[in-house]
Amino acid sequence: MIANPLWTDDQTAVERLALRLIERADIRAAREQARLMLLADPLGGTLDGRLGLDRALDQWVLGLAMREANGDSADPKVVWNISNAPRNWFGHIYSGAAVAIDNPDNFNREIPIDGDGQYAVDIRFSVDPPQFSIVAEVEPEHHAGLGRNLGALTLQQLRPFCDSDGRVTVTIGPDEGGPTHLRTEPGARIQVYTRDSQRDWRQVPAEVSVRRLDPPSAWSQRDEDEIARSIIDDLPAWVAFWSGFKNDFLGHPEPNRLIGPNGRDGGWGYLAGGRFALGEGQGLLLTIDPAGSYYTGIQIADPWTISPDPMFRMVSLNSAQVTPAADGTISYVVAGVDPGIANWIDTAGLGEGWVLLRWQGVPEGADPASFIREVRVVDLAAIDREVDAAVPRVDLIERGRQLRDRAREHGLRTGAATWGEK
Numbered sequence: 001m002i003a004n005p006l007w008t009d010d011q012t013a014v015e016r017l018a019l020r021l022i023e024r025a026d027i028r029a030a031r032e033q034a035r036l037m038l039l040a041d042p043l044g045g046t047l048d049g050r051l052g053l054d055r056a057l058d059q060w061v062l063g064l065a066m067r068e069a070n071g072d073s074a075d076p077k078v079v080w081n082i083s084n085a086p087r088n089w090f091g092h093i094y095s096g097a098a099v100a101i102d103n104p105d106n107f108n109r110e111i112p113i114d115g116d117g118q119y120a121v122d123i124r125f126s127v128d129p130p131q132f133s134i135v136a137e138v139e140p141e142h143h144a145g146l147g148r149n150l151g152a153l154t155l156q157q158l159r160p161f162c163d164s165d166g167r168v169t170v171t172i173g174p175d176e177g178g179p180t181h182l183r184t185e186p187g188a189r190i191q192v193y194t195r196d197s198q199r200d201w202r203q204v205p206a207e208v209s210v211r212r213l214d215p216p217s218a219w220s221q222r223d224e225d226e227i228a229r230s231i232i233d234d235l236p237a238w239v240a241f242w243s244g245f246k247n248d249f250l251g252h253p254e255p256n257r258l259i260g261p262n263g264r265d266g267g268w269g270y271l272a273g274g275r276f277a278l279g280e281g282q283g284l285l286l287t288i289d290p291a292g293s294y295y296t297g298i299q300i301a302d303p304w305t306i307s308p309d310p311m312f313r314m315v316s317l318n319s320a321q322v323t324p325a326a327d328g329t330i331s332y333v334v335a336g337v338d339p340g341i342a343n344w345i346d347t348a349g350l351g352e353g354w355v356l357l358r359w360q361g362v363p364e365g366a367d368p369a370s371f372i373r374e375v376r377v378v379d380l381a382a383i384d385r386e387v388d389a390a391v392p393r394v395d396l397i398e399r400g401r402q403l404r405d406r407a408r409e410h411g412l413r414t415g416a417a418t419w420g421e422k
Contacts, residue, residue: 152266200320283335294361
C-alpha cells in the first residue's frame with residue numbers, strides 16, 4: 001500500500017467549492033437556459049439523446065465549475081477534473097464531470113498557467129507508472145474548445161531525467177529551456193494538463209504538484225461571487241461547444257466504421273474512432289494490433305459523447321483487461337448482450353453512440369496504418385461462425401471474475417489514504 005496521489009487538500013478544496021457553486025440559484029438558472037438549447041438539438045428528440053441529456057449537461061456544468069474554481073494562475077492547484085464516474089470521498093458525493101469521451105483509464109489533472117509566469121511542476125513516478133504526458137495548451141475563449149498545443153513531454157522523454165526515487169521537475173515559462181521545459185506564450189491564458197493512462201487499474205498515478213516561481217506582488221484571492229460570474233459568463237459557449245462536438249468529431253462518420261488512427265498533437269499517441277449504431281442481435285467486431293504500445297484502450301460513449309459509468313459495466317477495456325489472440329492482435333465485440341467473446345464492450349443499453357480506441361507510448365517506427373485490422377457488423381446469434389475460432393472466448397464464470405475484478409480495481413482510485421489491493 002502507498003499513499004493515494006489523488007487524495008490531496010487542493011482536490012478536496014476545489015471539489016467542495018465547485019459543488020457549492022453549482023447549487024447557487026444563479027448558476028442553476030444558467031444551467032436551465034443551457035438545457036433549453038440542448039432540447040432544441042435534434043439529438044434531444046431521440047430516445048438515447050433524451051435519456052442522456054441531463055446527465056451530459058450536469059457533467060459539463062460541473063466540469064466547467066471545477067475549471068473555474070481552479071482558475072487562478074497566481075495560485076494554481078493540481079486538480080483531477082475530467083472524470084465522469086461518480087465517487088463518494090472527502091465526505092461528499094461527487095457526481096462526475098466529463099467532456100468528449102472521457103477515458104476511465106485516464107487521470108486528467110489541470111493546472112492554470114499565466115503565459116508570462118514561471119512555474120515548476122514536480123512529478124514523482126511510481127515503480128510501474130501508467131503512461132504519462134504533460135501538455136501545455138493555449139486556452140480558447142470561455143474555455144470553449146480544444147486548446148492550441150504548445151508542447152508535450154511523455155513518460156519516455158522524462159524517465160532519463162528522473163532521480164533514483166522517480167522524481168523529475170518540468171519547468172514552464174516563456175523562455176527557452178532544457179529537455180524538461182515547456183515553453184509558453186507571453187500574454188496567453190494556458191492550461192497545463194497531466195494525463196496518467198493506466199494500462200492496468202492497479203497502477204498508481206504520478207504524484208504531481210506545482211509551484212509558481214515568480215508570484216505576483218499584488219494578488220488577492222477571488223471570492224465565490226467572482227468565480228460564479230465566470231461560470232455564468234462562460235457556460236453558454238462551453239455547453240454549445242461540447243454539445244456540438246458530436247457533430248464534427250472525426251467528421252461525424254457513417255456508423256460502424258473507424259476513422260484514423262490519427263496522431264495526437266505533440267506526438268504522444270494515436271486515436272481512432274467512430275459511431276456505432278446496432279440493431280437487435282447485432283455486434284460490432286473490431287480487431288486491432290497493439291503494435292507494442294505501452295498503453296492501448298477502447299471505450300464507448302453515448303451520442304452526446306458522455307461515457308457510461310465504467311465501474312460495473314464493461315464499457316471500456318485497457319491493456320491489462322483484454323485477452324489477446326495467439327498472434328498478439330486484440331478483437332473486441334461491441335454489443336448490448338454478452339457475445340461470449342473475451343473482450344466484450346457492453347453498450348449499456350445504448351442503441352447508438354461512439355467508440356474510441358487509443359494507442360500511447362507507441363514504439364518509434366510503428367506504422368499506424370497497420371493498427372486496425374478489421375471492422376464489421378456481426379450476427380450475435382451466429383457468433384461462432386462469424387468470428388474466427390482463434391479469437392478468445394469466455395464462459396459465465398470467467399465473465400463474472402472480470403466484472404468483480406473491474407469493480408474492485410476501479411475502487412482503488414477513491415481509497416481514503418492508500419492505493420493497493422482491496
